[in-house]
Amino acid sequence: MPKVTALPGVPRWAALAAHAVPLATLPSGLWRVALVAGLPVAAEPQRGAGEAAYILMLSVVSEGLALMTLGLVRGWGEVVPRWIPVIGGRPVRPLAAVVPALSGAAALxxxxxxxxxxxxxxxxxxSGGRSGEGGVTGSVDQTAVLVACYAPLIAWPPLLTAVALAYYRRRTTYASPETA
Structure with missing residues (x-):
């Protein structure tokens, strides 16, 4: 069994699910990086520095949001890290984590x-629904790579939902009066 870091009381399945989310988003980010790097993963290469910056930022933002799922099973999801100005060291109210997580899952x-x-x-x-005219990929191989890289994203919303609900249950069912 792989070693997964989580707080005491976090169900093992929830810790594994939280760690799976960033791994599920990684292949699509790597595909976008390959596109910007000029590798033959799409029918046409990306154009211009602005488009490249957008594509790379999409990868960084999506991976960053996916990594936030780990806060639902780690200490920094229960107490704001001390290095954060003004609110550092304060407990995180359960709904302050659950509402954004479930909203994100709904959006996903x-x-x-x-x-x-x-x-x-x-x-x-x-145009006209004919494959190969204006689509992202231009060959069967490119389509296979695209699907292989983007298919894991299907797991992101249900994993995030499950971990957020487990966090809510754990934080509200067993919460002491000073952390509720």
Whole structure:
């Protein structure tokens, strides 16, 4: 069994799920980095410095948000780290962590639903719904790499939801009066 760091009282499944979230987002970020680096992962390379910056920032932001899931099983999700000005050392109220986590999960479920709808409606295939005209990939190999890198993102919303609910249950069921 792999060693997973979490607070006492955190169910093992929740700790594993929290650690799985950043791993689920990593392949898509690496695909975007490969795109910016000019590797042949898409039909057309990205254009311009602005587009490259946007693509790279999307990877950094998504990975950063995914790493925030770890706060739901670690100490910094219960007590604000001391190095943070003004609020450092104060307890984190359970809803201050759960509401953003569940809101993020809802947004991710919405993005996922849109992606499935767009794919089934042929919205991502270019003009007239013909594959290969204006789509992201230009070959079967590129499509396979794209799917392999983006498919793990399907796990992000349910994992985040489960970990957030486990955090809420743990923090509200067993909370002492001074931390509730």
């Amino acid at each position: 479920f919405g993005i996922l639903a849109w992606a499935f709808y767009a794919q089934s409606a042929g919205l991502g295939e270019g």
